[in-house]
Amino acid sequence: MDPSMFLQYSPPTGLPQESKLATYMSRSTSTPTRSLNQAMSNLSMESSPTAIKKTIITHPPPPMPQPMPQPPPMMTHLPHPQFSPGTPLQAILAHAPPPQMLIGEFVPINYFNPPPMPLPPESPQSSPPNPMVMPPINTQVHQENVGGTTYFYSTNPDSMNAPGLNVPPLNPPVGMVPEGCIGVPSAYASQMYAGVPAHLPPMPAQNKPGLAATFYTPETIRSEIYQRNEDVFLQPDIQLPETVEMYAELTPLEGSNAHSLATSYRATHRVSGEHYALRRLHACAAPPALLNRIEAWRNVDHPNVVRLHHCFTTKDFGDHSVVLVYDYHPACMTLMTKYLATGAPGGVTDGNGAFHDPFSSDPDAPRPYTHQKNAMLRAVACGALLPEAVLWSLLVQLTAGLRAIHTAGLACRSLDATKVVMNGCRIRIAWGGIADVIHNSNVDITQAQQEDMTALGRLALGMACRTVHCDNLNACMDLVARSYSADLKNLILYLLSATTRRSVTDLMPMIGARFYTQVEALERRADAFEEQLAREIDNGRLLRILIKMGVVNERPDRLNLDASWSETGDRYMLKLFRDYLFHSVTADGRPWLDQAHLASALNSLDGGSLAKVELMSRDEQSVLVVSYSELKHCLEAAFEEVMQAAGAAP
């Protein structure tokens, strides 16, 4: 570049009057004394040099002993050879230029490194802590006029080597590198999108949604989670008692058909605010032996069993009710609703959408063919039967839950499609312990466990045939034999063979390698969720930065009694950066929107990158060339000021 194009730095009064940049370069009256005092009190020899910066000054040597980099030949420098890192602050101030030349008054870029201030509780969380502390940056400012536009450069040849500028140290502190890892940890690790891990399968080309969409959670996961959230916003039923013991906001659970025996509710705990599923047993006397059994159920803590918390009796419903309190799992569906009820998704439906159960004994049930076998074949042909992998997944999870219950010396005694719930891919045995409360007589647990095995066999058979009418065992087994593997058929036969003594542990060899398939599927799902979690952490980090910018940019109030606060000093630069981020236009004046650019710029800001960005004033008269690292300091300092003002006594 032609050196003659560089102009000597002149005081800010040399700027065009209309340029807002003038306020940025000169803000002696607007700089709050508090900030200056605070800065001074926090200065140390390592962090103070900017306090005495002059225009176009090479500031005191960098804290790390290393050769001083040579400034570019065309730049004018006023070095301070007499200052060394050990020079006391007073000595530096004694040599400081006249007050009007203090660059701290003109250029607050990296004026000082604000000490970590504890945020008031209501403040948004700041960025995740950097692994290294951001030191002050020695700043030199140049201005350059190109074709009538004045460019202001904050150049700093030392800064690339300044410690803590997110540049990984050559010799990282012991313990920073995880054992077994070779290489240096990136200081940007907490500021950059890591990308999709290689172990996740690549997205099919035809489904590629464009780069912007890859920053956000895919629709499949999002809708699953939103569905659960929606469930939480169900409105409580005003007909019900306002509170029942420690629970309020009782909401009848979807699908609970009012009947005289039991009702299910979702309720909110009055102290913790957490949701629970309540099962009320109407007009039920609490048996004396109840507490022992309930205590045993409370100890059953398994991912495939809905956890029972406690049980109480109440007259709040106008009768003597027993209420059992369980974990609440949002957006649950029973197996009955999901796979077997009329209109269940994937069911065999006629032109009107009615579900055809080929085994239904209901004479009025719609039958496409007179012969039941034909109906069965039609069910197969329609693809109404569940894939075998789904059945094995159900069986693996159900046997796992049942195993936990039986090992605890308990029995379900109510295992059927209405008492198994699922959300996502997870199956859970629901309402455990209800049978113990209702049938309070002493039962033979061994016998009850055998009945559980038979119930599991009937449930498996019903799911395989997509019917609740399994009375015609031969026809059902025929369908299973036609449609599924011999292993599945044998497992169902084993479960239903009431003459032999069966145990859940005996099922394991029959499940065999399908167990590994189930584990593999779960691990893949966990991988996908972890990857989404990592993305959302990044998005949360960028949201915090956006919040800070939103709080600082163009505040209309008189912050610290300064009406022009948001238009001057650091804030002016942040305003220009906001314009650069969100209001860029193409050469022909159209808004230029590029989410990748936005994310990249925000990441650079969060990471305090040394990359430079050109910020143009709105009058297009001047361009400020500034590093993200400097912008980050401006943002932190300005946000800190707003926080202080917010916390100050009126």
Ligand SMILES: Nc1ncnc2c1ncn2[C@@H]1O[C@H](COP(=O)(O)OP(=O)(O)OP(=O)(O)O)[C@@H](O)[C@H]1O
């Ligand atoms: N722990 C739970 N968390 C959230 N929802 C649940 C839970 N347990 C069951 N549910 C849901 O509650 C609804 C009602 O369950 P419930 O067992 O009362 O069904 P039901 O068909 O009315 O049975 P019943 O006739 O025995 O009352 C179902 O949609 C079920 O998915």
